[in-house]
Amino acid sequence: MRLVNLDRITEARRLLEGVVRGTPMEHARDLEQVHGGAVHLKCENLQRTGSFKIRGAYTRIHGLSEAERGRGVVAASAGNHAQGVALAASLLGIKATVFMPARVPLPKLAATRGYGADVTLHGDVFDETLAEAIAFAEHTGAVFIHPFDHEDVIAGQGTVGLELLEQVPEVATVLVPTGGGGLVSGVAAAVRALRPDVRVVAVQAEGAAAFPPSLAAGKPGRLADPHTMADGIAVGQPGELTFAHVTDLVDDVVTVSEESLSRAVLLCLERRKLVVEPAGAAAVAALLEHPGAFRPPIVGVLSGGNVDPLLLLQIIQHGMTAGGRYLSLRLRVPDRPGSLAAVLSRISELGANVLDIEHRRISGALELGEVEVALNLETRGPDHCAGVTAELRRAGFTVL
Structure with missing residues (x-):
């Protein structure tokens, strides 16, 4: 080859x-x-x-014969190839039809139409979209523009x-x-x-x-x-x-x-x-x-x-x-006034930001007189996560 x-x-x-x-x-x-x-x-x-994608799409479509240009082009894409084909065809004065999956994000759909292509939504998975585009090419004579294999x-x-x-x-x-x-x-x-x-x-x-x-x-x-x-x-x-x-x-x-x-x-x-x-x-x-x-x-x-x-x-x-900027913790604390405030005060001192909190009194794993506190925290990275966890343990809180 x-x-x-x-x-x-x-x-x-x-x-x-x-x-x-x-x-x-x-x-x-x-x-x-x-x-x-x-x-x-x-x-x-x-x-x-x-x-x-515009680089390859324009090069491919520009190389079509006059007869092929007259039949138009067709493509199947969930986004980038669709937009490349749409713009390339528009610049060359060629009719473009693009098939996109039914659940394509609206910004990609709007952009493809904005570049001048006729867009048809078809299929829940891309293979169905591709098959419909190929069938359209066979039925109408439009030239199928492959996204990569040409x-x-x-x-x-x-x-x-x-x-x-x-x-x-x-x-x-x-x-x-x-x-x-x-x-x-x-x-x-x-x-x-x-x-x-x-x-x-x-x-x-x-x-x-x-x-x-x-x-x-x-x-x-x-x-x-x-x-x-x-x-x-x-x-x-x-x-x-x-x-x-x-x-x-x-x-x-x-x-x-x-x-x-x-x-x-x-x-x-x-x-x-x-x-x-x-x-x-x-x-x-x-x-x-x-x-x-x-x-x-x-x-x-x-x-x-x-x-x-x-x-x-x-x-x-x-x-x-994934970058360690969020930390999810579960703590056991005594079920008495001021315990939750003490936890939050210590977290504040450690420089972490509380995103949400859940206070649970009912759990088969809890001892009598204990509550469980579930916290999601915003941190500064993996080292900060480890430091917050260690400091809470040192402060006497049970970190699960």
Whole structure:
């Protein structure tokens, strides 16, 4: 199978001039301590449509013949690919139809329609949405725009690799969020052609990591039940073309937990002032979960920033919990006036903030004359959590 070469990617870059933004590179000094050198973040979350997808979508659609353009294009997506196809088709004056799952977040639905696509909601799971889009293509003659498994798509995504090599020419390791593999295939093709010494690492969510078992089997395989908050990389099966690229050009595939993804989103928001979706933050999650595993200077690609506000709220809370910023405690205290006040006074002295509290007198585990107090506290991190717990024990409270 022929892989995408540097000429194709360079051609795509010329095509994309004036269409996509050259996205900035953010210096992440707070991540450097555990990795022993410079860490940079390539901000594709600041790209048009909020992700890298416009690069591949425009390259693919621009390459259609006049007859194909006249039939229009169709895509299936839960978000980023939909928006990339919608904008690309609009810029090229081509009719676009996009199928999205019935429960797609409203901001993604509104954005896709805002870029000019006709949107049809279909299916409770993405496979149903995809099947309907393919059926539409067969029935109408519209050209199906695959989200990752096409040479033009890979070439367009590879322009990210050209940019990052120019922005950080001394880079030693590149970390790329990976679902179906279009982005990492393109980046690896560009990097391997120009800097074969640079290590390219694909990052997948643990619950949707299709590449490790596929690589072990020597062919693309399907996950039975991919599940992760990072819906942008929740792809159950690699493509034939992207599998070939990853097999030949990518040095390693690592996985990250849901907790690390949450912490990564929170870190980008707090320290970098960047809104990044869970899939887009996978490279940062790898830096958090695998300290010292990557040779610096490191570039991590932030692949997208399209996150539903309600999900972002949940992720922030999840990330604060994973980062030790919340502490849940159960205490046994004497059932007499002033006991609860003493607990709260001590917690205040220790600098923790009470989020909620529950006072229970009825429990089979309680001794006569005892009550149980359940507390959720906001803290300053793992060390503060440990300190609060230890100090409460030293104060004579029974911490369960």
